[in-house]
Amino acid sequence: MPTIRQCATILVMLAAGTAMLLGPPDRVAASQAKQDNLAVIVNQANPVDNLSSAELRAVFLGERSHWPNGRRITLVMMEPGQPERETVLHDVCRMSESDFRRRFLQGLLTGEVLVSPKTLSTPVGVRKFVFNVPGAIGYLRPSDADDSVKVIKIDGHSPNDADYALHIPLRAER
């Protein structure tokens, strides 16, 4: 039978372990600070400034084919494995890489999707693509965007807002 003293020691250790797992308040803030937001960009000529999460999902799943001005939507994705792409698949499309591919393959075969997403290897390529194509939509870290493209709001929040929905891990420093 454990003694009272042993029980007290176990309780103290459990309390300390719990405290270590939860961590202090400043450590929580530090883990949030390690995340970056993901900006959704369109061509400067595109009149759209804001999309809801649902509209964004419809666009990225190919369910919506044209912008309000009549321009055909061209989806620009980064190559598989890139954190930006994984964020969009996870947070916007809410599906895995294979599900996403399968969906577009099926859509093209059935005619539900008219144009497959364009895949670019670098953020600069994405930005330049969106700059050149009036109906293009893509995504970037805010630091990769510039005045050549327009960053739109999601659910009324810009990437600088605290309530912005799309987050990705910070880029690893070289």
Place this chain on the structure above:
Amino acid sequence: MSERTQLSMSGSTASFAPRVGKDPGFFSRYSSALLLVLLVAMEAGVVYFVIRDVRSANHEVQRMYARSVLGLRRIGSLQYEAQETRRSTLYALSTSDSNLQVVYADQSREADSRVSKGIKEYLQEAQFQREVELGQRLQRDWSDYLGVRNEVLASILEGSTKEAVALDLAQGIPKFDQVRQDLEETQRLYDEQASQRLANVAALSRRSVLQLVFVLLCTVFLVSIFVWVLQKSKMASTLQLARMQMDFAASVSHELRTPLAVLCSAVDNIADGVVSGKEQMAKYGTVIRNQSNQINGLISQVLLFAATQDGKGRYVMRPIRISEIIDSAVTGTSELVRKAGFVLEQHISPSLPKVLGDAPALSQCLQNLITNALKYGEKARWIAIDATCEETKDRRNREVRISVYDRGKGIDRSELPRIFEPFYRSPSVVAEQIHGAGLGLPIAKSLAEAMGGRLSVASEVGVGTVFTLRLPVYEELNENQVGHARKDQR
């Protein structure tokens, strides 16, 4: 001197004065130098025009290079970049890789920005209306093409290749052809401008060549004239010298022959016993002495002239009183004056300053002037010596003026410049058989100049003549001038 004489003398001086210093032979004397100056001036003038034309041609070439050559180079560059813009767009069509398509789109945009920049520079430098119009049209057409190009690029990147090709065929190619035509027209414009400037340069070069040929011909012509005038002048001088020497020889011979003839005749008479008695013998002795003195005087004058001309006269320069010079000259010629029955008046201002010179030389100078007045004084038989001290023409210094007046026949205006030439004798004097070797006045002038002074003449035919000897005042000479004068005479 009597008051009447003074007035008369003053009047004569005033009437003579304007002619002193006049030199009617200036142009003939300096004709060679004037011709040379004229030649140099003409050459300088034409060379100035040649240089101006050459500089104009140079500027024209520089303008041609700056405008036409650089302009053509710019048009060439624009043509290349415009092609590059289109070529990159077409490269994007040739691949399905979106990454490569973006790279080609980027290249096309970089090339088109260079074209736009080039057109803007062209418009900024455009000077003529046609250039401005052409530049604006090029800018408009290029902008139109870029609009189509952007749509084509967008279609390519979207993956709508068919749409892109259709759009390019329908609009892209015609618009680009328009741009190409604009660039070719701009090129033609530069070509025309370059041709025009080249023609200008060629015209300027031709004109410069003609001017140079003209300069050379003028140079040859004027140099020929110059050489001809120089040779003629030298020949004339040589001939004149030879003639004067002949005249001198004849004159001296003539002057010697007369007393020699008298001497020979006297000696013959004595030798033949024609002369008898003490009285006759004394008379012949006097004749022989006079003729001998005349010969001796002539030879002395010739020797004195030679001494003044070789520049090696031995003078003892010292401050001398004017009265000392005049007294010496008057004493030396008193016997001649007396025998000729002349009246010699002197008017010497009191307290005249001393002059620097050699007393015997200055006395000889004055004696020559008095002897000259005796020879040509004619019936008036009056000579006056006037000595004053006055300011020089530039009013900086003073000078002593000794003037010798006569009321003789005077000297013709045309002969005034020549009377100081050695051996020169006026034809009228020769005709009147007035004896002389033509050396008295040249000797007087040489002596005056050797003393740092000047000798001038004023004369009026039928009124008289005045010779004026000007000598600088000793007190106003600085040390350098005194030293220089003394050194020159060593």
